[in-house]
Amino acid sequence: MTDTHFPERVTLYPVMAIRAARRSSRVGGGYRLYVLAKALDTQGRGSVSRDELREYALSLGVSPRQWQRWIIEARNNDLVTDVQRASGEWELILPSAGVAAYSMGCDGVGTRKAEMSAADLIGPGWKARVWAAYEATHNGKPISRERMQKIVNVPVSTQRYRDAQAGVVRQQNYAKLKAKADSLPGLVEFGTRHKALYVRKDGYIGSRKPDSRFTDIALRAGKGRARKANATLHRMQRNDGLSLMRQALSQDVTPETDATNDQSVYVRLFNFTPAQRRASERKIAKLDLSRRDLYEFSHKAKSGSLVWVEC
DNA sequence: AGAGTAGCCTATCTAGACAT
DNA sequence: ATGTCTAGATAGGCTACTCT
Known part of the structure; x- marks a missing residue:
């Protein structure tokens, strides 16, 4: 051959x-x-x-x-x-x-x-x-x-x-919040950004988070020249008057939109290591956000689910 | 003869609706 | 939250054809 x-x-x-x-x-x-x-x-x-x-x-x-x-x-x-x-x-x-x-x-x-x-x-x-x-x-x-x-x-x-x-493998994620069980009625009554609240066995409040997904079909490669490629693309779009409003935040964070003013006021960040968490904290500090969630990976539960602790 | 191509036929795909 | 089903649409394989 x-x-x-x-x-x-x-x-x-x-x-x-x-x-x-x-x-x-x-x-x-x-x-x-x-x-x-x-x-x-x-x-x-x-x-x-x-x-x-x-x-x-x-x-x-x-x-x-x-x-x-x-x-x-x-x-x-x-x-x-x-x-x-x-x-x-x-x-x-x-x-x-x-x-x-x-x-x-x-x-x-x-x-x-x-x-x-x-x-x-x-x-x-x-x-x-x-x-x-x-x-x-x-x-x-x-x-x-x-x-x-x-x-x-x-x-x-x-x-x-x-x-x-x-054949992508899906894993459920649960967050352990700082709040204790006795504050649950208040959270339920006055509302919270957290969804699917429940009381954990350890007395803290838990919340179901989006799933993680894993595959061995592809490897994540480095950031490479994504910034340069995006810059080229956006310059060409501008020249053609095609420029679109873009997200203010990177894809590593999850901006949510406040319905009242259409501004990004909320981010959620998941970190596998303490070093990642510290980097996220620094990033958030610069962004002047009114609300944010920050989590660090805790452990893998018996069920296979991943558990994250609110920071 | 061999390369390239048109057009038919089938497998696969999309995405909403509904079921569990 | 996921799985199943489906009509309509598209992609790809096959074969016979043309051209050199």
Whole structure:
């Protein structure tokens, strides 16, 4: 076999992949071809040989017919540009992530890349595996499906469908609040930002938090150049008058909106280590927020659920 | 003969409705 | 909170065709 020199792993921005995976995007194959091309361009030259990319795709099980459709999609979305070298060989010029995101109509590339196997991009279930890569970027931190829908605009029912198909493991999270059981009636009567309150066996008040999800389909990669890619994208949007209002806070925190003034007044942060918690406290101190929840990981319950203590 | 392609057919997917 | 079902839509495979 001559395939062995082709990359087995690729890195991508799951937020872009999710955009491409939308039925209406008409760039599902084109985007995957772009990801493969980027993986092939190990030197970062900004271009790859068209024949080599075709060979790479076919070695992964892409049919000649698919290749034909995919490269057309990639061209239609400015993800590749054909140029002929003096030698006669055809090269494909590849845009940067930010420019590619702009071409695809993304509002952002997210904050994290993910790494996954190239073969997982091909064949039935690829959308679920790409979704799992997005789940992996949360690194086990609790996040509700509703929140993910707000971020990437994938309906909750579709999220469940994808998770089930990709075998994503879900774990429940419970928070141990500072308040004791005797304050529960007051909390119930006057209301609280905490949902699903109950009295724990140790006498403190507990609250059900969003689930954590885990997968081994993808690894969370470093932050890489997400900031740069987003900056490029947003500059292009501004130039086109397409700039959208963006979140004031990073994706590591969960802003909620106060219905009365539409301002972010509330964040919730989950931290696995004391060092993470201290970093979060510093971050929060700068933000001038009226309300916040901060939790540090405590332990894994017998049931498998994760328990977090309010700080 | 071999490469590329059109069009048909089937598998897969989406997302709402309903059930548990 | 999850699972099941479904109609309608899309993607991908297959085959026969054209062109050189």
